[in-house]
Amino acid sequence: WPGIDLTNQYYQPKLYHAAVAYFMKFNSFFMPHFAGSENIVPNVAESTHFVNFTLFDYTAFETARIFLALQGIITLYFAYKVIVELNLSKRTSIIGGLILFFTPVFWFISAYKNNDSLSLLFSFAALFAALRYHKTHSYLPLVLTAVCIGLGMETKLSTVVVAFPVAAIFL
Numbered sequence: 001w002p003g004i005d006l007t008n009q010y011y012q013p014k015l016y017h018a019a020v021a022y023f024m025k026f027n028s029f030f031m032p033h034f035a036g037s038e039n040i041v042p043n044v045a046e047s048t049h050f051v052n053f054t055l056f057d058y059t060a061f062e063t064a065r066i067f068l069a070l071q072g073i074i075t076l077y078f079a080y081k082v083i084v085e086l087n088l089s090k091r092t093s094i095i096g097g098l099i100l101f102f103t104p105v106f107w108f109i110s111a112y113k114n115n116d117s118l119s120l121l122f123s124f125a126a127l128f129a130a131l132r133y134h135k136t137h138s139y140l141p142l143v144l145t146a147v148c149i150g151l152g153m154e155t156k157l158s159t160v161v162v163a164f165p166v167a168a169i170f171l
Contacts, residue, residue: 012115012156013115013153013154013155013156013157014154015115015118015151015154015155016114016115016118016119016155016156017115019067019118020064020067023063023064023066023067024060024061024063024064025060027060027063027066028056028060028063031056031059031060031063033056064113065111065113068110068111068113068117069110069111071110071117071118071121072106072107072109072110072111072117074121075106075109075110075117075120075121075124076100076101076106078121078124078125078127078128079100079101079106079124080097080100080101081128082124082127082128082131083096083097083100085128085131085132085135086131115155115156116156118152118155118156119152119155119156119158119159121152122148122149122151122152122155122159123148123152123159123161123162125144125148126144126145126148126149126152126162126166127162127165127166129141129142129144129145129148130145130165130166130169130170131169132144133145133169133170134169134170145166149162149163149166
């Protein structure tokens with residue numbers, strides 16, 4: 001891991017970046033290697049911060065969109081499961097689902113190439129697991145709630161906000 005330099009940014013946990021990097025590495029096994037692949041991003045600045053990308057590197061970077069789209073779909077799935085788990089009336093569930101599914105931020109957040117989408121996924125998964133625990137009183141949803149909150153905080157520290165409604169469910 002590169003060293004942490006907090007002079008111009010805040011600390012970001014590394015789970016999202018590691019997951020995307022491993023996904024890109026996995027996809028690189030299926031991508032063709034072109035002989036003599038030239039640099040496609042010119043090095044404008046004489047600095048080590050701007051690295052030239054080959055066509056292979058750029059293609060591997062673009063495959064991360066598959067992972068991000070999958071995160072968005074799974075996030076909406078867990079959001080739907082939270083609505084179902086609340087045992088609302090059918091009309092209220094449909095209205096709530098439509099509002100949630102047609103809110104543009106839930107579609108755009110997965111395209112930002114940022115850790116927000118993965119933290120939102122873990123937040124909805126933790127909320128769903130907590131609601132499932134409230135219904136079944138089994139240990140598996142309890143452990144999944146803790147794991148999802150922990151993974152969410154390892155993705156983005158602001159995921160701790162979901163701990164407050166989870167605590168209210170447990171009380």
